[in-house]
Amino acid sequence: MKLKKLEGLLGDLDQFSDPKVELEQYPTGPHVASRLIYTAENSFGDITGKVVADFGCGCATLGIASALMEAEHVIGIDIDSQSLDIASTNAEDMEVNIDLMLSDIKGLNWRGPLVDTVVMNPPFGTRNEGIDMEFLKTALKVASRAVYSLHKTTTREHIKRVAIRDFNVKKAEVLCELRFDVPRLYKFHRKKSVDIAVDLWRFVP
Amino acid sequence: MRLLTHNMLSCNIKGVTNGYPLTIEASKWMAKEVDFNGDFLRNIFVKIEWKVLIEAAKVMGYTDLPVEVDSSMLNSDEFLQKFHHALLEIHVEEGALICPETGRKFPVHKGIPNMLLNEDEV
Ligand SMILES: C[S@@+](CC[C@H](N)C(=O)[O-])C[C@H]1O[C@@H](n2cnc3c(N)ncnc32)[C@H](O)[C@@H]1O
Numbered sequence: 001m002k003l004k005k006l007e008g009l010l011g012d013l014d015q016f017s018d019p020k021v022e023l024e025q026y027p028t029g030p031h032v033a034s035r036l037i038y039t040a041e042n043s044f045g046d047i048t049g050k051v052v053a054d055f056g057c058g059c060a061t062l063g064i065a066s067a068l069m070e071a072e073h074v075i076g077i078d079i080d081s082q083s084l085d086i087a088s089t090n091a092e093d094m095e096v097n098i099d100l101m102l103s104d105i106k107g108l109n110w111r112g113p114l115v116d117t118v119v120m121n122p123p124f125g126t127r128n129e130g131i132d133m134e135f136l137k138t139a140l141k142v143a144s145r146a147v148y149s150l151h152k153t154t155t156r157e158h159i160k161r162v163a164i165r166d167f168n169v170k171k172a173e174v175l176c177e178l179r180f181d182v183p184r185l186y187k188f189h190r191k192k193s194v195d196i197a198v199d200l201w202r203f204v205p
Numbered sequence: 206m207r208l209l210t211h212n213m214l215s216c217n218i219k220g221v222t223n224g225y226p227l228t229i230e231a232s233k234w235m236a237k238e239v240d241f242n243g244d245f246l247r248n249i250f251v252k253i254e255w256k257v258l259i260e261a262a263k264v265m266g267y268t269d270l271p272v273e274v275d276s277s278m279l280n281s282d283e284f285l286q287k288f289h290h291a292l293l294e295i296h297v298e299e300g301a302l303i304c305p306e307t308g309r310k311f312p313v314h315k316g317i318p319n320m321l322l323n324e325d326e327v
Contacts, residue, residue, distance in 0.1 A: 099210045103320035111213040
């Protein structure tokens with residue numbers, strides 16, 4: 001599938017109807033999501049024919065993008081059942097098959113090594129400190145090939161250090177820096193949207 | 206939920222040591238056809254807990270999987286078709302997953318297992 005086509009399809013997905021602040025629910029836009037999945041496949045062969053898990057899938061943009069790129073099996077996990085209902089409808093609309101599961105990423109103990117690749121846009125941890133690193137830790141346990149994740153550029157050094165020192169990754173690289181437009185979903189955001197710099201990471205467990 | 210997902214799930218209640226595999230109880234299931242990918246199956250075969258897959262498929266009335274398997278069977282198209290069907294085409298829609306150690310039930314509704322724990326279980 002071509003990048004433009006993928007981006008266009010992702011633009012049709014429904015997103016959080018009633019975002020929950022404490023869970024940091026905002027979607028990965030079609031521009032960023034399509035590039036993440038496209039790069040994972042075209043530069044590294046980590047999606048097509050693979051088992052892919054979407055951690056904190058929300059309405060499953062990344063999981064559905066993986067299925068559209070012909071992942072063999074996709075599992076989306078989120079702690080919020082309302083998002084999973086939207087994810088389920090989205091998958092039906094796109095005519096892709098994905099498994100969904102209501103679960104906390106923290107404490108997930110799947111039997112390895114069935115999952116090849118984890119894709120995620122984890123909560124930044126602004127509401128629940130450390131949750132971003134919990135996601136990363138669990139993802140690195142579950143994935144056997146690679147983990148793709150988005151993190152604030154301001155945390156780059158910290159992430160690199162923890163990934164290498166504490167999580168023993170073989171490789172941690174920033175593939176590109178993106179502008180991420182977080183819409184003003186919440187009353188406490190003063191501006192209409194906040195434009196933040198995020199890194200697209202690829203980790204090899 | 207496909208049986209491939211079930212094959213890796215275990216009970217994550219704190220203190221549980223024998224939480225695998227989860228027993229399936231199903232009141233509704235379905236089969237959805239998907240494209241056959243022989244390479245994928247040949248690759249994933251060694252990573253699958255075969256007994257767990259057989260038992261799971263049986264719950265949904267599918268009994269065609271052979272009990273004894275070895276990698277030479279991966280040359281047989283007939284075997285791969287059965288493996289494909291059990292692993293990727295059968296879906297649990299309504300029912301529960303049961304922890305073998307504690308008997309705790311995790312409900313499955315509209316194909317989505319609810320693995321959330323209560324406060325006293327984490
Ligand atoms: C920034 S949003 C990303 C949503 C979606 N992946 C996307 O790309 O559009 C983070 C998601 O993580 C979920 N989440 C937050 N904490 C979680 C946890 N402990 N376990 C599982 N999911 C969680 C939220 O419900 C939300 O859907």
